[in-house]
Amino acid sequence: MLPPFVNIHTHKASGLGIELVNADDCNSLPDSNFVSAGLHPWQVGKCDHQQTLDAIDRLCRDGKIAAIGEAGLDRAIETDIERQKDVFAVQLDLAKQYHLPMVIHCVRAYSDFLQILQHEPTVKMIFHGFNGNATTANQLLRHGAMLSFGHQLLNNNELQKTFAGIPNDCIFLETDTKDIGIDDIYNFAARLKNVSTDELKEIIFNNLISIFGNKWATIG
Ligand SMILES: [Zn+2]
Numbered sequence: 001m002l003p004p005f006v007n008i009h010t011h012k013a014s015g016l017g018i019e020l021v022n023a024d025d026c027n028s029l030p031d032s033n034f035v036s037a038g039l040h041p042w043q044v045g046k047c048d049h050q051q052t053l054d055a056i057d058r059l060c061r062d063g064k065i066a067a068i069g070e071a072g073l074d075r076a077i078e079t080d081i082e083r084q085k086d087v088f089a090v091q092l093d094l095a096k097q098y099h100l101p102m103v104i105h106c107v108r109a110y111s112d113f114l115q116i117l118q119h120e121p122t123v124k125m126i127f128h129g130f131n132g133n134a135t136t137a138n139q140l141l142r143h144g145a146m147l148s149f150g151h152q153l154l155n156n157n158e159l160q161k162t163f164a165g166i167p168n169d170c171i172f173l174e175t176d177t178k179d180i181g182i183d184d185i186y187n188f189a190a191r192l193k194n195v196s197t198d199e200l201k202e203i204i205f206n207n208l209i210s211i212f213g214n215k216w217a218t219i220g
Pocket of ligand 1: 176
């Protein structure tokens with residue numbers, strides 16, 4: 001049987017395929033058995049960090065979430081980067097402790113993450129909405145990162161070339177907040193990779209299993 005579509009980062013379930021639904025509020029999870037929750041860098045300085053981090057800890061302990069995120073670093077916002085790094089470090093420790101992958105929000109902070117990845121080779125990080133250049137992509141991949149591509153892929157020529165050139169075993173696709181079908185992103189991405197949409201479904205489903213484990217192997 002053909003594997004389903006995998007949407008590795010969305011804020012709203014659409015019902016199409018396997019969707020890792022991001023909880024925008026750690027205190028009320030979306031109705032899904034595949035959820036990520038984290039403290040987004042945009043929330044740093046705007047919420048009670050300790051309370052949110054405690055909530056994430058509880059969700060990890062109770063097995064309610066499959067990944068920690070979005071978490072990350074954003075150098076395009078005014079929030080002090082050291083403060084962002086402190087909040088990220090706590091979540092990184094949780095990811096290690098509970099053996100969970102992370103969904104990473106990274107804006108102009110790839111060099112920060114190259115350092116983090118060097119010191120934390122065991123945590124699987126999925127860089128969501130990747131739109132860096134080929135050099136950055138290859139550096140991240142050398143450190144074991146996964147890259148997820150979304151709507152930016154549709155109209156960014158350089159990103160399309162980067163996507164076409166990187167190995168198949170490190171890619172995911174996503175819709176994030178956009179009103180676009182994951183199937184449309186697959187169809188477009190398959191042409192860039194010179195494979196059929198069905199072949200791309202196999203590729204990305206295998207990547208899902210490699211990161212999130214065998215419990216998905218029976219779905220299809
Ligand atoms: Zn998002």
